Amino acid sequence: MLIAVDASGGDYAPQEIVKGAAAAASEYNVPIALLGNKKILTMLAGKYEKKTNLSIIHAPQTIACDEQPVQALKAKPRSSIVIGVGMVKEGKASAFISAGSTGAVLASSYMMLGKLTNIQRPALATVIAVNPEHPFILIDAGANADCIPAYLAQFALMGSVFAAEHLNIEKPRVALLNNGSEEGKGNRLTRESHQAIKLTPGINFTGNIEPQDLLANHADVVVTDGFTGNIVLKTLEGFGENFGKNVGWQQSHHIPHELQGSALVNYAKVLFLTKRADYKEFGGACLLGLDGNIVVAHGRSKAKAVKSAIHLAVRAVELDMVSSIKQAMLKIAQNTAQE
Amino acid sequence: MLIAVDASGGDYAPQEIVKGAAAAASEYNVPIALLGNKKILTMLAGKYEKKTNLSIIHAPQTIACDEQPVQALKAKPRSSIVIGVGMVKEGKASAFISAGSTGAVLASSYMMLGKLTNIQRPALATVIAVNPEHPFILIDAGANADCIPAYLAQFALMGSVFAAEHLNIEKPRVALLNNGSEEGKGNRLTRESHQAIKLTPGINFTGNIEPQDLLANHADVVVTDGFTGNIVLKTLEGFGENFGKNVGWQQSHHIPHELQGSALVNYAKVLFLTKRADYKEFGGACLLGLDGNIVVAHGRSKAKAVKSAIHLAVRAVELDMVSSIKQAMLKIAQNTAQE
Numbered sequence: 025m026l027i028a029v030d031a032s033g034g035d036y037a038p039q040e041i042v043k044g045a046a047a048a049a050s051e052y053n054v055p056i057a058l059l060g061n062k063k064i065l066t067m068l069a070g071k072y073e074k075k076t077n078l079s080i081i082h083a084p085q086t087i088a089c090d091e092q093p094v095q096a097l098k099a100k101p102r103s104s105i106v107i108g109v110g111m112v113k114e115g116k117a118s119a120f121i122s123a124g125s126t127g128a129v130l131a132s133s134y135m136m137l138g139k140l141t142n143i144q145r146p147a148l149a150t151v152i153a154v155n156p157e158h159p160f161i162l163i164d165a166g167a168n169a170d171c172i173p174a175y176l177a178q179f180a181l182m183g184s185v186f187a188a189e190h191l192n193i194e195k196p197r198v199a200l201l202n203n204g205s206e207e208g209k210g211n212r213l214t215r216e217s218h219q220a221i222k223l224t225p226g227i228n229f230t231g232n233i234e235p236q237d238l239l240a241n242h243a244d245v246v247v248t249d250g251f252t253g254n255i256v257l258k259t260l261e262g263f264g265e266n267f268g269k270n271v272g273w274q275q276s277h278h279i280p281h282e283l284q285g286s287a288l289v290n291y292a293k294v295l296f297l298t299k300r301a302d303y304k305e306f307g308g309a310c311l312l313g314l315d316g317n318i319v320v321a322h323g324r325s326k327a328k329a330v331k332s333a334i335h336l337a338v339r340a341v342e343l344d345m346v347s348s349i350k351q352a353m354l355k356i357a358q359n360t361a362q363e
Numbered sequence: 364m365l366i367a368v369d370a371s372g373g374d375y376a377p378q379e380i381v382k383g384a385a386a387a388a389s390e391y392n393v394p395i396a397l398l399g400n401k402k403i404l405t406m407l408a409g410k411y412e413k414k415t416n417l418s419i420i421h422a423p424q425t426i427a428c429d430e431q432p433v434q435a436l437k438a439k440p441r442s443s444i445v446i447g448v449g450m451v452k453e454g455k456a457s458a459f460i461s462a463g464s465t466g467a468v469l470a471s472s473y474m475m476l477g478k479l480t481n482i483q484r485p486a487l488a489t490v491i492a493v494n495p496e497h498p499f500i501l502i503d504a505g506a507n508a509d510c511i512p513a514y515l516a517q518f519a520l521m522g523s524v525f526a527a528e529h530l531n532i533e534k535p536r537v538a539l540l541n542n543g544s545e546e547g548k549g550n551r552l553t554r555e556s557h558q559a560i561k562l563t564p565g566i567n568f569t570g571n572i573e574p575q576d577l578l579a580n581h582a583d584v585v586v587t588d589g590f591t592g593n594i595v596l597k598t599l600e601g602f603g604e605n606f607g608k609n610v611g612w613q614q615s616h617h618i619p620h621e622l623q624g625s626a627l628v629n630y631a632k633v634l635f636l637t638k639r640a641d642y643k644e645f646g647g648a649c650l651l652g653l654d655g656n657i658v659v660a661h662g663r664s665k666a667k668a669v670k671s672a673i674h675l676a677v678r679a680v681e682l683d684m685v686s687s688i689k690q691a692m693l694k695i696a697q698n699t700a701q702e
Contacts, residue, residue: 090545166542169550203505203593206429211508211590235594236601251550254542255574255591259598262575
């Protein structure tokens with residue numbers, strides 16, 4: 025296994041990316057290739073003791089977040105994103121992780137890696153563990169802003185496979201994010217998607233879930249279009265950030281000595297929950313539905329988030345997520361053919 | 364001024380509604396008519412000392428939340444919702460507040476109160492004060508699940524008038540909720556709405572706002588379709604609820620005696636912020652764009668939220684929100700005619 029990591033993408037690249045990659049290489053005992061400016065990366069990687077697992081691949085071009093993705097990919101064939109996705113395509117890397125332009129990562133992945141049979145649109149799946157006792161998968165977290173019901177039915181299936189494998193849940197409860205719990209509620213897309221998901225075999229569909237119940241252990245997989253999913257994700261992030269800022273814990277992260285007994289326990293809990301909602305702690309999102317493992321990390325990822333994203337990629341490789349999704353789609357195709 | 368309050372709608376009706384109405388009648392010195400079962404309400408209202416401002420109107424029928432709104436309105440002409448909206452229509456009440464079926468309140472308001480000129484769809488505007496230093500208006504918070512760009516341009520204008528009057532802001536910053544800050548980002552609706560709002564005269568449009576910045580004082584008015592707005596609102600609620608539950612403060616709400624100094628201050632802040640995100644503290648949403656003042660309160664409203672919703676209604680009446688919106692729409696029509 026070799027994990028390719030984009031060391032030039034993201035707000036805190038390359039320092040925090042290299043730091044996170046070094047920690048992951050050591051902790052998960054996995055070889056990592058850092059993609060970016062060789063000179064700078066060599067210097068940065070040299071700082072870390074256990075650097076034996078780190079290699080460097082020269083990628084002199086960087087795609088900025090405000091560049092038009094498809095044009096940028098054509099103009100910059102030696103960018104870390106093009107090289108990284110190419111390594112996955114050619115089997116030189118088992119997975120590629122980037123905190124750079126999500127648009128460019130998605131576009132290059134769509135263009136270079138094939139879509140799996142019966143998947144019309146790949147989707148981003150992320151684990152939300154704000155409530156640490158009850159993590160759940162959100163799919164699509166932001167790949168497809170405009171969707172049709174058939175896409176959401178495919179997201180439901182991919183999310184179910186992901187939850188079964190990654191969260192180790194036997195029959196994951198799959199729910200559709202909606203603004204009402206009853207079947208007829210919602211906008212046109214959710215009303216029609218409800219029916220489409222209901223008709224999809226092989227998933228344990230439990231109906232609609234309202235956002236106020238997201239953290240209340242009502243579902244293992246929450247299906248939504250990429251626009252709404254991204255809005256929910258960013259709303260949670262903003263809340264965590266604001267909360268942390270207001271109570272001044274983002275800076276300090278220490279427990280004052282005046283605290284005793286239950287107050288101490290509560291204080292620690294708040295600290296933990298605030299950190300959980302912090303984007304810097306999110307572990308990135310898996311792009312599902314393509315013939316290759318791609319993980320998109322938050323643009324503002326610091327070392328800890330980079331490490332988490334690498335962990336997610338390692339899991340996807342170990343669990344062979346691509347084959348699992350392929351098999352699930354094949355099973356459905358066979359079922360449908362038999363009908 | 365007489366404020367009509369639906370005492371039979373909502374999860375905690377009639378007790379909490381009467382309690383909240385009694386507190387509002389006393390605190391804001393405003394006469395309130397309670398709509399519901401006369402016998403029960405007479406008994407309940409009798410409990411409150413300062414009850415001189417409370418009157419009771421018999422409304423023997425109740426519309427449940429799972430009833431199809433339009434059918435329910437026809438079948439139950441003596442329901443609190445039909446009578447309450449009717450009072451506003453006939454000028455017998457200055458405003459009507461309900462924590463009952465939102466669908467039925469919206470439908471009866473649409474049918475009985477006229478739409479203001481050049482408003483295609485009324486919208487729900489709510490004040491979000493999770494960050495207490497920087498409250499903002501969210502519009503549409505849930506009235507219109509399926510929207511077109513023209514609706515959002517009208518929401519932007521109504522929201523701007525509402526913020527100017529209610530929050531007393533001279534030139535409210537109006538932003539479009541989107542999953543990217545750049546102009547071309549978003550789904551089809553937000554991309555096209557961006558252009559529609561930009562072309563609308565009389566508003567201080569500042570572009571897109573991403574959800575992680577909602578609590579960071581980037582906008583005074585956040586414009587969105589009713590589906591997305593409702594999702595955001597409920598996501599915030601769910602976070603607050605989960606947070607409160609996890610730290611065990613929803614039940615206790617007391618400050619432990621072990622706390623001193625800065626820990627005490629932080630503890631109080633967390634208490635405050637958690638409560639702010641609690642739906643029970645939200646003040647309801649104003650239905651804007653109709654010829655009459657209607658306030659929709661959360662179904663799970665307790666006395667405090669009912670009191671806040673009544674306060675919002677009193678403000679809308681005092682500020683003559685209907686006329687303000689009428690005038691703003693007229694001004695635009697005149698501008699357009701002159702061009």
